[in-house]
Amino acid sequence: MSATGTWDQDTFAAAVGEAVWAPSIHNSQPWRFRRCAHGIDVLVDRSRALPVTDPDGRAARVSCGAAVCNLMLALAVAGAPAVATVGHGGAAVRLTPAGGRPATPRERRLHRQIRRRHTNRSPFAETRVDxxxxxxxxxxxxxxxxxxxxxxxxxxxxxxxxxxxxxxxxxxxxxxxxxxxxxxxxxxxxxxxxxxxxxxxxxxxxxxxxxxxxxxxxxxxxxxxxxxxxxxxxxxxxxxxxxxxxxxxxxxxxxxxxxxxxxxxxxxxxxxxxxxxxxxxxxxxxxxxxxxxxxxxxxYAPTTCYTNRRPVADVIDPEGRG
CATH class of the missing domain: 3.40.109.10 (NADH Oxidase)
Incomplete structure (x- = not known):
């Protein structure tokens, strides 16, 4: 934590590096992240809208929610968990510190899957799901x-x-x-x-x-x-x-x-x-x-190729740097 009681820049940037591996429609990555005095704001990046496929921005908001999940898991594993407030001001979500505690076993398991998870576009096998x-x-x-x-x-x-x-x-x-x-x-x-x-x-x-x-x-x-x-x-x-x-x-x-x-x-x-x-x-x-x-x-299906992601610096709001 920083002197203000929120996350320091290194913890913030590392967590954003996990957040961006969330799924998004057409892999458009319609999110931005801002570190502010009260916590972290996750915002819909309207410049990456899909006006035909997603005219009302529903899919972009769903994508931002998925990124928030990753962000919260990354912060929890770093020992600095967050509480989410959805629809705070102009942000999709505002995260505020929830106090220090060790990550739960479930949080650690899910966090390990952030970069392994991918949308699978291969044919599925004839294997029964229990x-x-x-x-x-x-x-x-x-x-x-x-x-x-x-x-x-x-x-x-x-x-x-x-x-x-x-x-x-x-x-x-x-x-x-x-x-x-x-x-x-x-x-x-x-x-x-x-x-x-x-x-x-x-x-x-x-x-x-x-x-x-x-x-x-x-x-x-x-x-x-x-x-x-x-x-x-x-x-x-x-x-x-x-x-x-x-x-x-x-x-x-x-x-x-x-x-x-x-x-x-x-x-x-x-x-x-x-x-x-x-x-x-x-x-x-x-x-x-x-x-x-x-x-x-x-x-069950074979692993396919992963889609790429933008650099962390490209998705952090300039107002939140430093």
Missing amino acids: AGVVAQLAETAAREGGWLDFVEDEPGRAALAALTRQADAQLRADPGYAAELRTWTAAADLDVEGVGRQAAGAAPHPAELMPRRDFGGPERDATRDPTHEPVVAVFGVHGDHAADEVRAGMVLQQLLLLAADLGLAVAMYSQPIEVPEVREQLRLVVHRLHAPQLVLRFG
Whole structure:
């Protein structure tokens, strides 16, 4: 801690170095971090908005929430944990010191997965996910203030897949969407942002259970999903306001890190959330009061290439330096 009772610059910068490994749509990394007299502010970087895919900034707020989760884990492991206040002033989240204490075993386990976790765009193996593992994921979501509804019956999975395909087709028919996607994929293998061909996995195939976004990966021969009982779920939180979307990101990252700790691969599908009428249909399918935030698939798959990240200096607000 510094003389003011907040984190010193080295602790702050090291924690930000972990925060930036959170997931974000198109790997746009829409966050900034500011060290101030009262703590750390995490802000949405509106200059990195996706006006077609994310016109209201929902996905950017979810991404910032995921970064906050990483940031809090890093501070806890450094022995300087934080308390989060969502929607503080102009910040997405303000972190304030919570006093010194050792990190818990759970915090240490999840922290170790921050740089190991990645969105998996490979075909999933025909390997059953144990029911106890599924229960751990659902319990974690509930404990952290969210919900994770697993779609376990064949008709339900078919309905979920159909909604995802409907949304994906509607998005791809929009020239503005296609142009925006190209902006975040062109030459991204050598860039610090976006999704390059190496990280994209193979090109999506029409016979896949649920269509992945096409980031320009190579064609593959597989013509079907080999998994007979895929583990798919709809994720959300109890609320539909901007602060709830930030909280959704915090809960989501807890789930993703736990999944990595359990040896699971995770694929994320946001297309049915990005089309309002499809999102409403999805809400009705899972019988929830509040709109879902993401569709997730859990299973086993080979590790794919990681997306790059911007340097820490690029995401720290100049007002917070020194």
